[in-house]
Amino acid sequence: SAVISQKPSRDICQRGTSLTIQCxxxxxxxxxxxxxxQPGQSLTLIATANQGSEATYESGFVIDKFPISRPNLTFSxxxxxxxxxxxxSIYLCSGIEAAEQYFGPGTRLTVT
Amino acid sequence: AQRVTQPEKLLSVFKGAPVELKCNYSYSxxxxxxxxxxxxxxxxxxxxxxxxxxxxxxxxxxxxxxxxSFHLKKPFAQEEDSAMYYCALTGSxxxxxFGSGTQLTVLP
Numbered sequence: 322s323a324v325i326s327q328k329p330s331r332d333i334c335q336r337g338t339s340l341t342i343q344c345x346x347x348x349x350x351x352x353x354x355x356x357x358x359q360p361g362q363s364l365t366l367i368a369t370a371n372q373g374s375e376a377t378y379e380s381g382f383v384i385d386k387f388p389i390s391r392p393n394l395t396f397s398x399x400x401x402x403x404x405x406x407x408x409x410s411i412y413l414c415s416g417i418e419a420a421e422q423y424f425g426p427g428t429r430l431t432v433t
Numbered sequence: 434a435q436r437v438t439q440p441e442k443l444l445s446v447f448k449g450a451p452v453e454l455k456c457n458y459s460y461s462x463x464x465x466x467x468x469x470x471x472x473x474x475x476x477x478x479x480x481x482x483x484x485x486x487x488x489x490x491x492x493x494x495x496x497x498x499x500x501x502s503f504h505l506k507k508p509f510a511q512e513e514d515s516a517m518y519y520c521a522l523t524g525s526x527x528x529x530x531f532g533s534g535t536q537l538t539v540l541p
Contacts, residue, residue, distance in 0.1 A: 354528055363519065364477075364531045413477070417527060424477040 323348050323418040325425035333431045334404055341400045342412055342428045349394035350416030350423075355387070358411040358427070370397040370414075404432045435460045437520050439532035446510050447540050454505040454535045456494075456520030464522040466496055466503040467529070471517040480505075480518070490514070510539045 324347045334340050344353065353370040368376040368389055376389035391397040401408050411427040438457045446452045458464065466483040481489045483496040483503060494505045503520060520532040 352527055363533045364529075366528050366530070369526075369528060415529075421479060422523075422527075422529060423479075426476045 322421070323350055323416055323423040325414060325416055325423055327412075327414060327425040327428050329428060330426065331429040331431075333433060336405050336432055338404055339400055339402045340404065340430060341398050342414075342430075344397045344399070344414035344425055346395045346416045346418075346423075348418060350418045351394075352417040353391060353397045354415045354422075355389060355397070355399045356413045356415065358413065360409070364413065367399070367412075370399075401430065404430075406432045408432050435464065435522060435524060435530045437522055437530055437532035439518075439520055439535050441535045442533065443536050443538070445538045445540060448512055449509050452507050452510040452514070452537065452539075454518050454520075454537065456503045456505065456532060458501050458503065458520070458522050460501075460522055460524060462524055464524055466494070467521045467523070468492070468494055468503075468505050469519040469521055469531075471519070473516070477519070510537075512539045512541060515539045 326345045328343045355367040356364040358364045366379050367382045368378040370376050370389050370391040372391045388400045409432045411429050413427045414425045415422050436459045468480040469477050470480045471477045492507045494503050496503050515538050517534050517536050519534045521529040523529050
């Protein structure tokens with residue numbers, strides 16, 4: 322099974338700044354995704370991270386706010402840009418290996 | 434549009450009692466349905482999927498296409514089953530749509 326790690330595990334940031342979250346998988350995965358879990362809510366898909374090309378964003382999420390990179394089959398980054406308190410959430414990455422989706426531990430972001 | 438509904442935000446049962454976590458879905462094609470579990474201070478992990486038709490940790494879930502439901506059941510709940518449970522579906526694009534989750538508490 323794929324093991325997914327994320328850095329940082331948590332951060333407290335000031336509004337207007339940006340944070341880049343890293344996601345590392347210990348094996349090559351076919352697909353990678355980024356999700357957001359706002360306080361008290363379920364997981365919402367932000368985008369599909371595509372290797373070597375632009376990410377595919379879900380409705381309500383845009384590249385300027387959440388730029389994503391995926392340079393290879395084991396690594397991806399999500400940047401939360403120009404942060405506001407509404408961006409305070411847990412951000413999770415996931416990857417699919419052998420038709421099963423595995424999740425990272427999440428990055429807890431607090432914007433003050 | 435695909436949607437997953439979990440009507441119960443909180444559910445408490447006593448140890449040894451049966452437990453059922455409800456999940457209903459809407460999807461225009463043939464979805465795959467999953468149950469994910471998140472124990473305290475642990476990451477989200479797959480519990481079971483409908484295509485496997487298996488029992489994991491005593492839990493089972495049957496896909497009812499007529500009622501568009503995928504309820505999770507266990508005949509005798511254990512305290513270690515206390516966790517957050519998410520029902521989810523995926524279509525051809527493979528990304529998951531999650532329900533709002535049910536926090537299960539098994540009381541001693």
